Amino acid sequence: MGSSEPAWIVENLFLDSLLFLRVLPPGVATLLDLGSGAGLPGIPLKIVKPAIELVLVESRRRRASFLSAAVRELGLQGARVISGRAEDLGAELAGRFDAVVMRCAGDVSQFLPLGARLVRRGGVVVASGPPAPTTLAMGDWVEVEGVRAGSTRRFAVYRLT
Template sequence: MEREELLRKGLKELGFTPSASILSQFDKYLYELKKWNRAYNLTALKSDEDIIIKHFLDSLLYLKVIPEGQWSICDIGSGAGFPGIPMAIVRPEFNIVLIEPSRKKSAFLRHIKRTLPLLNAEVMESRIEDVKGRLFDVAVTRALFSVMDLIKKAGHILRKNGFFVLNKGPKFEDEISHLPGDVKFEVISVTLPCTPLQRNLIKVKIL
């Protein structure tokens, strides 16, 4: 399937209108990611199809848990911009801070912010533990944190009534079975568009 057709199909499956501007931004993102990847090794995925499905569309699954509105969101360990940049493209009303400790990856994120351009995104070159004086409504991550590790490292950046969203594979049940009583969670199972793959989005609130 041609890459634009694949992206259109995936966006429609997720309930988004594949406008010309959204398709153009994703196309530029794909081009720049592949170009920078040759020098900076930003992703192990090489084919257009894999990047579109397993990075772009997978990132948009988080929006199944985050309703529309004026949310302040941080993407912890953003890497090459997932899930934060795809979310920023389709939800311009969100304010998204991409938190990434690697200098090379942060340089790429700043380049993408300028190139697309994304007025609703900000890049912060920092470890999440070192972020002070900023509070967010929602924190998302694709980094390999356990739920408890994420709470310990990043609990200080959530506003009251804020929540985390993590994307987990099939072994998530063992992890959430050990959570303490003051941690409330909800699991939303969704199918990754254009695949039979199941993803488990876990929404976590600390009481």
């Protein structure tokens, strides 16, 4: 099964994005997806939790344009796209979100501080992690059952108290 086949897309992208729900606290009303790329995990989370106010942040203009079109075509009310870098997000977004999420391809420890300044007190920053855990300066590793039987998925979780 290849990356362009519908079953692979559903399992490895859509369902994998929904695993974030296993570590997000109940009652999340505002969600920021940093480095959203193709809209993962933010768009699948918004589809299954339509009441969530979603902000997708993407630094690459072309992908941000794609995300805007996807939000419009899917009719996702309460979702918007910001084209820009996480490091450049203004003070108007600081402390505004119940949760900040990101699928990490690189070093998770670099993401957690970025997310921590955007989440409100009592909120949570969640980043999908690499197959092998690395040392975190802040937060903890949480493992959840993965999409495939017998698999696990690792998340770095930081709660702002």
